Amino acid sequence: MTQTQSTPALETKVAGAPANGDLTGAFDEFMQAFEAFKDANDDRLTEIERRMAADVVTEEKVQRINTALDEYKRVVDDLALKAHRPGLEHGGGDAGRNAHAGEHKAAFQAYVRKGEAHNLTALEAKALSVGSDPDGGYLVPEETEAEIGRMLASASPIRAIAGVRQVSGSVYKKPFATSGAATGWVGETDARPETAAPTLAELQFPTMELYAMPAATQSLLDDAAVNIDQWIAEEVQTVFAEQEGAAFVNGDGVAKPRGFLDYPVVDDGSWSWGSLGTVATGVDGGLPASDAGDVLIDLVYALKSGYRQNAHWVMNRKTQAEIRKIKDADGNYLWQPAAQAGGAATLMTAPIAEAEEMPDIGSDALAVAFGDFRRGYLIVDRLGVRILRDPYSSKPYVLFYTTKRVGGGVQNFEAIKLLKFGVS
Known part of the structure; x- marks a missing residue:
């Protein structure tokens, strides 16, 4: 994907991408956006080295792709969260505990759906709930x-x-x-002084x-x-x-x-x-x-x-967008995207919490x-x-x-x- 192809595509697709809610597709597009960002930022850094300043058009292009990259990351994170969300657990464990849990669940359902509170009141009184009110x-x-x-x-x-x-x-x-308590080395047969x-x-x-x-x-x-x-x-x-x-x-x-x-x-x-x-x-x-x-x-x-x-x-995210532009002495980007959808981006190999x-x-x-x-x-x-x-x-x-x-x-x-x- 060349730079001239990537920028318009990113700007037109990112607002709703991906419309079908496909996690794999969203992650692929996010990685394409990152490659486009690196290409544009490399051009910006080259211009700075040659002319002591980057072209305004290049700066704007980097900023647009950077913003699009953040939006793709948000979409991927949201889809990954939904995909890995577990359902409520049922069954298993001790039979007596399950019976009480089932009784509590039934009473709670009656309260939420119909406002019937007497069964919940009786359960909490029987369980001697702390702070029951x-x-x-x-x-x-x-x-x-x-x-x-x-x-x-x-x-x-x-x-x-x-x-x-x-x-x-x-x-x-x-x-x-x-x-800390006073410590020290002692020989096998030496007296052990009392520690403070x-x-x-x-x-x-x-x-x-x-x-x-x-x-x-x-x-x-x-x-x-x-x-x-x-x-x-x-x-x-x-x-x-x-x-x-x-x-x-x-x-x-x-x-x-x-x-x-x-x-x-x-x-x-x-x-x-x-x-x-x-x-x-x-x-x-x-x-x-x-x-x-x-x-x-x-x-x-x-x-x-x-x-x-x-x-x-x-x-x-704004701070991360600025740090994303930094390279090390060998020309490698310090910020790296997640290796898979739902993972965390890393900075110098340590994960980033947004x-x-x-x-x-x-x-x-x-x-x-x-x-x-x-x-x-x-x-x-x-x-x-x-x-x-x-x-x-x-x-x-x-x-x-x-x-x-x-x-x-x-x-x-x-x-x-x-x-x-x-x-x-």
């Missing part, structure tokens, strides 16, 4: 809660790479040692209430062919994922999780526990004009080797994060998703006030580093 809604069946969790893990970029812990209380407390006790501190992760309010018509609820559990999971997934994504990145910890960008930051050379280390690009609001890849290498090696093995890049809540490149912006988020950032889910049926507030629609409690924050300040687009 009909005025605050009823617990959804376990398989529905599990489905919501699976969908969130697929749709929420930070949740997909962070550590996740489920708790039954409202606050998760995690102790950590601020000074470590000094402990505590991190707290309170869970906050997150809600969604999907609406349904009564005719939809009366339709026996509609899988109500699947419908609820799909309706709340997008809202929950958007709110979580924003909080895990920028949340201030007030009635929401605390995002990793809300913590104090300091130049990595002066790093101390309780803050996140930064590496500066050396250019206010941008990357260096030459050897831009060097600052990315500096960021990678600011992280200790134990955290680099499972590290991810975190940035938004979080649109990350800031754009700008003066002193912390637009790129790199680290082992599984060890660095903790998401705390309180068990139980609750639903309150409301047939009155928005007639003729039935509203379902759906809530879950989520917390989050940095648990290991060594495991995440930030790229600062500033002089120092």
